[in-house]
Amino acid sequence: MGEAARRIGIIGGGASGMAAAIAAARAGCAVTLLERQEEIGKKLLGTGNGRCNLSNLDFDVKRDYRGGAVSRLEAFFDAFGVRDTVRFFESCGLVLTERNGYLYPRSMQAVSVREALGAELERLQVRIVCGCGIRRIETAPGFRVLAEKEAFCFDRLILACGTRAGLPEKNAADGFELARSVGLRTAPLLPALGALRCEETFFRPLAGVRCTAQVELAIRRGDRLETRRESGELQLTDYGISGIPVFQCSRYAAAGLHDGARVTASLDFLPEYEAGPWEALCRRQYRVCLGKRAETLACGLVARKLALVLLRLSGLSPEDTVGEGTRERIFSLFALMRHLPVTVVSVNPVSKAQVCAGGIVLDEVTDRLEAKRIPGLFLCGEMLDVDGRCGGYNLQWAWTSGVIAGRHAAEEGGA
Numbered sequence: 471m472g473e474a475a476r477r478i479g480i481i482g483g484g485a486s487g488m489a490a491a492i493a494a495a496r497a498g499c500a501v502t503l504l505e506r507q508e509e510i511g512k513k514l515l516g517t518g519n520g521r522c523n524l525s526n527l528d529f530d531v532k533r534d535y536r537g538g539a540v541s542r543l544e545a546f547f548d549a550f551g552v553r554d555t556v557r558f559f560e561s562c563g564l565v566l567t568e569r570n571g572y573l574y575p576r577s578m579q580a581v582s583v584r585e586a587l588g589a590e591l592e593r594l595q596v597r598i599v600c601g602c603g604i605r606r607i608e609t610a611p612g613f614r615v616l617a618e619k620e621a622f623c624f625d626r627l628i629l630a631c632g633t634r635a636g637l638p639e640k641n642a643a644d645g646f647e648l649a650r651s652v653g654l655r656t657a658p659l660l661p662a663l664g665a666l667r668c669e670e671t672f673f674r675p676l677a678g679v680r681c682t683a684q685v686e687l688a689i690r691r692g693d694r695l696e697t698r699r700e701s702g703e704l705q706l707t708d709y710g711i712s713g714i715p716v717f718q719c720s721r722y723a724a725a726g727l728h729d730g731a732r733v734t735a736s737l738d739f740l741p742e743y744e745a746g747p748w749e750a751l752c753r754r755q756y757r758v759c760l761g762k763r764a765e766t767l768a769c770g771l772v773a774r775k776l777a778l779v780l781l782r783l784s785g786l787s788p789e790d791t792v793g794e795g796t797r798e799r800i801f802s803l804f805a806l807m808r809h810l811p812v813t814v815v816s817v818n819p820v821s822k823a824q825v826c827a828g829g830i831v832l833d834e835v836t837d838r839l840e841a842k843r844i845p846g847l848f849l850c851g852e853m854l855d856v857d858g859r860c861g862g863y864n865l866q867w868a869w870t871s872g873v874i875a876g877r878h879a880a881e882e883g884g885a
């Protein structure tokens with residue numbers, strides 16, 4: 471580095487921007503963090519239901535990440551992985567705890583993650599400018615960035631603007647206009663980790679039901695069929711399906727619907743039963759309920775609200791008697807419990823999703839996360855075409871990409 475410290479500007483004071491700022495400032499640079507909102511790290515506060523699930527010890531890049539170029543991600547996580555994240559937070563004074571592999575702050579409070587990062591930024595004398603939405607970037611020589619009333623000059627610039635996932639629709643400004651204005655190509659932004667809205671009207675009385683289930687999503691593009699299967703706690707809403715297993719496959723539904731594909735799902739409410747034991751259970755349930763109400767038989771297997779809807783769909787009323795006259799319909803009811811077909815019409819909008827799929831294509835950046843065609847400009851976080859499963863993988867990407875961008879932006883040479 472020359473006489474004066476290298477000036478690094480970071481647009482976006484979210485998870486990846488704060489990580490980038492700490493990495494660059496630790497390398498001796500003069501760092502300025504520019505944040506549109508009135509405070510930094512606001513989105514972090516709502517993560518993990520206020521507990522901030524910031525990474526996961528059960529980590530497999532190919533399984534846990536999606537996007538246009540997953541094969542390139544391994545190298546980034548080799549450079550800064552889950553163990554590095556644990557050390558990074560410890561070096562900031564935040565102790566982590568683990569629950570079934572999921573990593574959280576020991577306090578189980580997201581605010582302590584922001585507090586620890588904020589205190590480290592302060593110690594490193596990072597200049598933080600809030601209420602500063604950047605509207606324009608001018609490149610070469612160096613970078614000039616313009617907010618409504620101010621302009622800033624930097625030697626290197628990091629774009630860490632995230633996406634609009636989880637933000638109210640009116641929260642207009644985002645970083646993609648900036649990215650496109652300097653010629654960076656983007657893949658369509660679609661909601662990921664969100665609920666699915668379905669065509670069927672029978673969902674209305676099911677709102678509030680939670681149950682363990684398996685969701686199998688089928689996406690038909692002409693004669694090509696793609697399926698995704700996820701299990702976990704399903705949440706039924708008045709418009710369709712939600713909960714972790716739905717979140718996990720929602721980005722594929724969004725991509726399919728975006729391509730004009732037909733998207734359906736099959737819900738299995740008793741996924742723990744293999745075929746043989748299930749058939750035996752159905753026969754026993756039928757036998758022991760002979761002469762009783764169909765409602766009793768159904769409520770012995772699934773939640774009451776769900777049982778009533780499934781009875782109706784099988785052509786039964788709750789008062790019908792289990793017996794020869796209803797046998798066929800009772801066995802259709804059993805079949806529906808294992809395979810309730812629904813038609814997905816849309817994914818909840820970006821404003822209600824946890825992350826976005828799509829973004830700046832990875833082809834635009836080097837392994838240093840530097841824009842190939844704009845030396846000195848670095849990118850990190852959710853702006854890039856990388857999205858992770860539920861379980862701390864999105865924040866892990868924010869820490870990984872933020873630290874890599876910050877470290878390389880601080881390096882000597884180049885721009």
Ligand SMILES: Cc1cc2nc3c(=O)[nH]c(=O)nc-3n(C[C@H](O)[C@H](O)[C@H](O)COP(=O)(O)OP(=O)(O)OC[C@H]3O[C@@H](n4cnc5c(N)ncnc54)[C@H](O)[C@@H]3O)c2cc1C
Nearest residue numbers: 482484485486506517518604631632636851852862864865
């Ligand atoms: C409700 C919810 C719960 C979540 N829970 C989890 C979880 O438990 N675990 C997990 O791994 N992930 C979770 N996520 C996802 C995770 O929060 C994001 O993936 C992560 O915050 C992305 O980090 P980022 O730095 O790329 O973007 P952000 O954290 O969104 O930060 C971007 C920042 O840039 C600012 N900005 C944007 N444009 C400009 C501009 N033009 N000028 C100046 N500033 C600008 C924004 O105001 C924002 O502060 C959750 C998301 C939501 C919405």
